[in-house]
Amino acid sequence: MSTALRRLRRRLRRRGIGLLHVYVGLLLLFLFLPLAVLVLFSFSASGQLRFPITGLALRWYQEVFSNSGVIDGILASLGVAAVTGAIVATVGTLAAVAVNRYRFRGSAVVSGMILAPAALPGLVIGIALLNFFGDIHLTLSLLTVMIGHVIYTLPYFYLVLSARLRRFDPMLEEVATDMGAGPLQRFRRVTAPLIAPAIVASAFVVLALSWDEFQITFFTIGNQSTLPLVIWSRARLSIDPSVNAIGTLMVAGSLLVVIFTRRFIAESYS
Amino acid sequence: MHGEESIRHDLELLDRALTRRRLLRGGLAIGGGALALPLLGACGSSGSAAATQSSGGSIAGTIDFISYVAYDLKFPLMNKWRSSHGINLKSTYISDQSTVTAKLTSPAGRGLYNLSSYSAQYAPFYKKLGILTPLDMSKIPNYANSMPFFKSGKIWSEYWNFDGHQWGVPFTWGYDSINYNAAKIKPITKTSDFLLPELKNKFAVADDMLGMILMSAQSLGIANPRGLFTKSQLNQIVAFLTKMKKNARTVASGFGDIVNLYASGEIVANISGFPGMQVLVAQKGITTIRSALPEEGSLSYCDTYFIPAGGNDTASVYAFINECLTPPMQAQEAGYLQAGVTTVNGAAAVAAPDRVYVPYNDVTSLFKKAPLFGLPFNPPAGYASFTDWTTAWESVKAS
Amino acid sequence: MGIGQGVLTATRPRQAPAPARRRWALLLLLPLGVAISLGFVVPLALLFVKSFETSLGYGQVSGHLTFSSYVTALTSPLYRTVAVNALEIGGIGTVLTLVLSFPLAYFIRFRLRRGQHTVLLLIMISLFAGYIVKIYAWATILGTYGVINTALQDIGLIRQPLSVLLFSKIAVLIVVTYLSIPVSTLILVGAMQNVDRGLLENARDLGAGGLRAVTSVLVPLSMTGIVASLAYGFVVISGDYITPQLVGGTTGQMIGVPISDQFLSVGDQPLGSALSFLMLAVFVIVYLVLTRLERFKGV
Numbered sequence: 024m025s026t027a028l029r030r031l032r033r034r035l036r037r038r039g040i041g042l043l044h045v046y047v048g049l050l051l052l053f054l055f056l057p058l059a060v061l062v063l064f065s066f067s068a069s070g071q072l073r074f075p076i077t078g079l080a081l082r083w084y085q086e087v088f089s090n091s092g093v094i095d096g097i098l099a100s101l102g103v104a105a106v107t108g109a110i111v112a113t114v115g116t117l118a119a120v121a122v123n124r125y126r127f128r129g130s131a132v133v134s135g136m137i138l139a140p141a142a143l144p145g146l147v148i149g150i151a152l153l154n155f156f157g158d159i160h161l162t163l164s165l166l167t168v169m170i171g172h173v174i175y176t177l178p179y180f181y182l183v184l185s186a187r188l189r190r191f192d193p194m195l196e197e198v199a200t201d202m203g204a205g206p207l208q209r210f211r212r213v214t215a216p217l218i219a220p221a222i223v224a225s226a227f228v229v230l231a232l233s234w235d236e237f238q239i240t241f242f243t244i245g246n247q248s249t250l251p252l253v254i255w256s257r258a259r260l261s262i263d264p265s266v267n268a269i270g271t272l273m274v275a276g277s278l279l280v281v282i283f284t285r286r287f288i289a290e291s292y293s
Numbered sequence: 294m295h296g297e298e299s300i301r302h303d304l305e306l307l308d309r310a311l312t313r314r315r316l317l318r319g320g321l322a323i324g325g326g327a328l329a330l331p332l333l334g335a336c337g338s339s340g341s342a343a344a345t346q347s348s349g350g351s352i353a354g355t356i357d358f359i360s361y362v363a364y365d366l367k368f369p370l371m372n373k374w375r376s377s378h379g380i381n382l383k384s385t386y387i388s389d390q391s392t393v394t395a396k397l398t399s400p401a402g403r404g405l406y407n408l409s410s411y412s413a414q415y416a417p418f419y420k421k422l423g424i425l426t427p428l429d430m431s432k433i434p435n436y437a438n439s440m441p442f443f444k445s446g447k448i449w450s451e452y453w454n455f456d457g458h459q460w461g462v463p464f465t466w467g468y469d470s471i472n473y474n475a476a477k478i479k480p481i482t483k484t485s486d487f488l489l490p491e492l493k494n495k496f497a498v499a500d501d502m503l504g505m506i507l508m509s510a511q512s513l514g515i516a517n518p519r520g521l522f523t524k525s526q527l528n529q530i531v532a533f534l535t536k537m538k539k540n541a542r543t544v545a546s547g548f549g550d551i552v553n554l555y556a557s558g559e560i561v562a563n564i565s566g567f568p569g570m571q572v573l574v575a576q577k578g579i580t581t582i583r584s585a586l587p588e589e590g591s592l593s594y595c596d597t598y599f600i601p602a603g604g605n606d607t608a609s610v611y612a613f614i615n616e617c618l619t620p621p622m623q624a625q626e627a628g629y630l631q632a633g634v635t636t637v638n639g640a641a642a643v644a645a646p647d648r649v650y651v652p653y654n655d656v657t658s659l660f661k662k663a664p665l666f667g668l669p670f671n672p673p674a675g676y677a678s679f680t681d682w683t684t685a686w687e688s689v690k691a692s
Numbered sequence: 693m694g695i696g697q698g699v700l701t702a703t704r705p706r707q708a709p710a711p712a713r714r715r716w717a718l719l720l721l722l723p724l725g726v727a728i729s730l731g732f733v734v735p736l737a738l739l740f741v742k743s744f745e746t747s748l749g750y751g752q753v754s755g756h757l758t759f760s761s762y763v764t765a766l767t768s769p770l771y772r773t774v775a776v777n778a779l780e781i782g783g784i785g786t787v788l789t790l791v792l793s794f795p796l797a798y799f800i801r802f803r804l805r806r807g808q809h810t811v812l813l814l815i816m817i818s819l820f821a822g823y824i825v826k827i828y829a830w831a832t833i834l835g836t837y838g839v840i841n842t843a844l845q846d847i848g849l850i851r852q853p854l855s856v857l858l859f860s861k862i863a864v865l866i867v868v869t870y871l872s873i874p875v876s877t878l879i880l881v882g883a884m885q886n887v888d889r890g891l892l893e894n895a896r897d898l899g900a901g902g903l904r905a906v907t908s909v910l911v912p913l914s915m916t917g918i919v920a921s922l923a924y925g926f927v928v929i930s931g932d933y934i935t936p937q938l939v940g941g942t943t944g945q946m947i948g949v950p951i952s953d954q955f956l957s958v959g960d961q962p963l964g965s966a967l968s969f970l971m972l973a974v975f976v977i978v979y980l981v982l983t984r985l986e987r988f989k990g991v
Contacts, residue, residue: 044799047795047796057870092384113723114727117723121717121721137724137728146931146932147931150964154739154955154965157399157400158400158738160400167401235823237823242955246357258549259550260362261577270828274821277817281820391750392957394751398752399751543859546937557837558835559835684770691945691950
């Protein structure tokens with residue numbers, strides 16, 4: 024047994040594939056196997072979630088798209104993500120620029136405060152917000168969901184944007200200042216175009232995080248559902264491939280966002 | 294018992310505690326229409342003059358519903374009725390009555406919902422919490438067709454009409470049972486069977502506090518109509534339930550989960566269950582689920598529509614409730630909810646296959662075996678309160 | 693004064709005079725301050741106050757302040773099992789995640805030239821594919837008649853399906869580890885970006901075998917990332933309240949479940965808050981312990 028393995032290993036080695044390659048391949052397989060299974064079963068003609076798959080069909084997608092609850096969920100998720108993204112991008116950019124560009128005492132504290140929500144599980148943020156909304160008599164709705172998403176995604180936006188800002192050479196701005204540009208002009212002509220791709224890339228991270236968010240949303244949701252919540256309540260009814268279909272739609276949505284992000288990642292590295 | 298007795302007579306005997314924790318969660322919504330009920334069996338229309346009456350005025354609007362799955366009555370006939378009257382329906386589903394309590398008592402939940410349900414004996418408690426609204430019964434004329442039990446008498450004045458107002462409209466009732474897959478194991482007849490090693494890791498316990506506590510109490514022989522247990526009796530129940538839970542494959546938080554577990558082959562039985570489970574799982578292709586009333590006894594339930602305080606668009610809600618009490622809708626509900634209906638002419642309209650869920654012809658002996666227990670929201674000194682029950686159940690789940 | 697002169701002067705860092713600088717900074721930070729205060733600080737403070745209130749049940753509280761919720765939380769046997777489970781699964785899970793992600797991160801950072809972006813992209817896709825979706829996918833895979841059991845039986849490795857794969861602590865561990873690997877990998881890759889490839893090569897030139905080069909050089913240098921990964925993983929895993937409900941069965945429940953119950957149904961909110969803050973206290977301790985690890989950080 025071991026000689027066969029050794030021979031295999033040697034053969035792979037010759038092609039430059041070492042143990043590490045095998046491991047990475049297996050791990051990536053592990054990461055994608057559940058998703059592959061999910062997508063696969065969403066096309067299963069029968070209602071069974073077991074192998075073997077007897078036939079392929081689109082019926083679950085038809086069922087899903089004709090269901091207003093799912094459509095509402097998609098729209099709600101999109102709306103919340105969009106507004107969250109806009110707010111976080113604004114607030115977060117100002118904060119990241121402030122900390123990055125200006126050396127002032129307490130900037131470390133500010134950074135710490137911004138990152139603090141990431142140090143808590145969604146559970147605690149969720150119950151704190153639910154309790155808070157109860158105390159101030161704010162009715163649960165997509166607005167309260169959005170508030171939760173803003174708090175949740177702000178640290179990540181800040182992290183990603185700060186990392187990119189740190190790579191920027193301040194020299195370009197110095198040049199502008201030396202050439203007589205005032206702060207506003209400097210911002211408009213030099214800073215903004217430079218950091219715009221970074222902002223967009225970070226904002227897409229926010230979109231993806233918000234699209235997928237469940238643990239905080241669970242507490243702050245009112246009588247409308249976002250897509251993950253729709254999946255949750257659907258799966259309570261019955262696990263059939265329609266849940267897989269919705270799940271596949273979620274994956275597709277995330278895929279789109281990540282692809283767009285990639286474009287901006289690539290650009291900002293140039 | 295007898296043969297064909299007049300439905301009205303039988304149901305007049307419905308005077309035991311109708312307490313029942315019902316976890317009607319999953320599955321019913323999907324394919325509910327597949328049961329294809331004939332619209333009107335109409336084996337002799339029962340007396341009451343008032344046929345379907347509809348309330349006038351504009352009733353278009355949105356119903357924001359929060360309760361168990363299927364209690365929003367999304368079968369085709371009702372869907373058509375709603376869309377023809379411009380009534381939208383948005384539903385939030387819960388798996389336990391306490392979630393309704395939590396959502397409606399929080400100031401952040403006010404105004405979100407205008408239709409919900411309570412298990413009958415929650416009424417005084419919900420009234421105290423301030424989440425019920427007095428109903429304008431002139432908008433629900435079909436209530437007059439209810440069986441006498443549901444519109445008069447002792448239970449009625451405890452759970453539905455008190456303090457000078459009507460607070461809820463009962464619309465469905467049934468009892469808790471045991472379910473098992475007859476193709477995989479021999480029939481289970483007792484609650485205590487679930488403690489046996491033969492069933493280890495093969496069944497699901499429902500996260501149904503009332504059902505589990507009361508069924509255990511029945512099994513231990515300490516159940517009483519007012520639901521009063523001493524602290525030591527409650528500890529007995531906890532010990533019993535802890536043993537059962539540790540013997541189980543999992544605690545399922547909803548009936549939809551239980552249906553899935555049957556379908557994926559993870560379990561061959563569940564407790565607490567209900568007769569309709571047979572139909573739910575049959576929709577997944579497994580037709581061998583059976584229901585049994587445990588020998589030691591069980592509990593009954595009666596769920597009641599109410600309008601949460603702060604709800605808007607109540608015209609639509611009133612129209613909906615009124616409509617659900619008409620014979621054609623009641624006939625559909627019997628099959629959709631797999632339970633009993635509450636009106637006389639409705640019960641007469643229930644098709645034969647759907648009469649199996651509650652023994653319309655044998656009600657007395659049902660309520661001897663499965664009473665509607667009172668709940669100890671305000672127990673006398675020395676007895677466990679409802680909060681104690683909740684803590685007890687949490688401890689079982691966390692054990 | 694030409695461009696050349698401008699460039700020359702630009703090499704000397706010039707900054708706006710101090711007071712104006714700070715004023716700008718504060719202005720820019722104002723929206724953030726508002727957001728964080730209202731959305732985070734205030735809610736947490738209110739929750740903290742709530743933990744000292746007396747519960748009247750069903751979400752009601754009286755104004756009377758007391759420590760009783762904390763006493764109950766700490767002494768009641770009810771929560772001991774699930775708290776221990778959370779610590780156990782959190783600890784094992786985050787270490788397992790680190791161990792599994794580290795080689796992947798190393799591979800991406802040091803062994804891939806052109807494929808880096810693609811692989812990172814793949815990882816991000818798996819990350820954002822839907823939390824609840826992934827858990828349900830695993831529930832079907834781990835089932836008695838799921839993919840793993842049927843595959844193992846078909847190969848002949850086992851004769852009976854392994855029922856322990858689902859509704860158990862193992863199931864929870866598998867799923868939470870799976871959920872954490874993408875983020876952990878990204879954190880580690882980020883930390884490794886600052887490690888010069890040359891250093892590893894030097895170590896190898898000096899005679900250290902591949903693995904030794906990695907452990908003696910890379911691990912200390914990426915210690916910040918390792919600590920971040922461990923801390924983040926522990927927090928996220930032990931605070932998960934959905935995974936245990938879906939795949940934990942009767943033995944795999946974690947503390948997050950009763951905490952969420954208190955707010956969504958049962959209604960003893962002071963107790964739920966107390967449990968949460970005790971959990972946060974444990975996190976702080978874990979952070980402190982982990983930052984000690986940073987002592988091993990290399991230059």
